[in-house]
Amino acid sequence: MAITTTILVTRLSALGDVAMTVPVMKQVLDENPEVRIIFVTNKNWGALCAGIPRLVFFPADVKGEHKGVPGLYRLFRSISRQYRIDAVADLHNVLRSKIVRTFFRLAGKPVAAIDKGRAGKKALTRKEDKVLQPQTSTIERYAMVFRQLGLRCTMGTQPVFAPRPLPERVLAVTGAKNTQPWVGLAPFATYREKMYPLAKLEMALAALIKDGTYRVLLFGGGKAEVAQLNELAARYPQAVSVAGRFTLEEELALISQLDVMISMDSANMHLASLYGVPVVSVWGATHPYAGFMGYGQSEQYAVQITDLTCRPCSVFGNKPCFRGDHACMEWIKPEQITEKVISIIR
Known part of the structure; x- marks a missing residue:
């Protein structure tokens, strides 16, 4: 037509x-x-x-x-x-x-x-x-x-894109994917209120790679984030920092090959969703109820404290915690994240 x-x-x-x-x-x-x-x-x-x-x-x-x-x-x-x-x-x-x-x-x-x-x-x-x-x-x-505007649009949940082959420049960093599941870990967000404490997330990372079952790829952007992720990868050689190393097109190809993505309420959740990659999303000041859950993602994979009456305190996470203790993130246990990752892969 x-x-x-x-x-x-x-x-x-x-x-x-x-x-x-x-x-x-x-x-x-x-x-x-x-x-x-x-x-x-x-x-x-x-x-x-x-x-x-x-x-x-x-x-x-x-x-x-x-x-x-x-x-x-x-x-x-x-x-x-x-x-x-x-x-x-x-x-x-x-x-x-x-x-x-x-x-x-x-x-x-x-x-x-x-x-x-x-x-x-x-x-x-x-x-x-x-x-x-x-x-x-x-x-x-x-x-x-x-x-x-008079156009037809009936939304479903099917992935937008199929997995993409990895470019040679990416393979030189990650190696070829074999039977070992790949887990993406994107710990950063625009605002602190949307970020799980990095020290606790490191505990989840250590648990995932301790027996060599999973390959963990660390995602981020910007000079400060790249530095922190490189330090993390240096402490855990089974993890690979891909932050700041690739173009957006190359990074999308890499995301498409993941078995699971761990992400805050931030961009990587939405990028993974385009390829139907299950996302273990971590929510603090914000909440899936505000309408920003990733396309096609199940809320059962969301990690959040549900019995805090102050949550959510912000739509975008751009308001300071009025309690001052960031309980919505601090109270989440690292094993809550790892358990969901393991259940998805199994």
């Missing part, structure tokens, strides 16, 4: 948030073969779009060329020169994306934007009189935007 409709999709944000858009856009394209999507996002995230027919990555540099209102206007003009946009799906609904969609609306294009459900999330995370109820997932909220 020939392409008759071109949809502009915007999500100018962090890697994990962008990764969650991919299953939805793939589903839209599968159910609407006449549609093409032009996906405007961070210039560094192009590898997420690879291998999906009719999904066109359009890089945005909001800290450089596309900074501020003049830059966003340049972005609008650049898109308009290259593509005839029929409608806009704003999956971000922040000031930048509102400005971009306004330019298209003034040009006569239909626009739909995500409803983030702020009232429900506020009730879920407030200090007093919490309403501890699951909110509509972010994945479903994305899907609703496309439905507003």
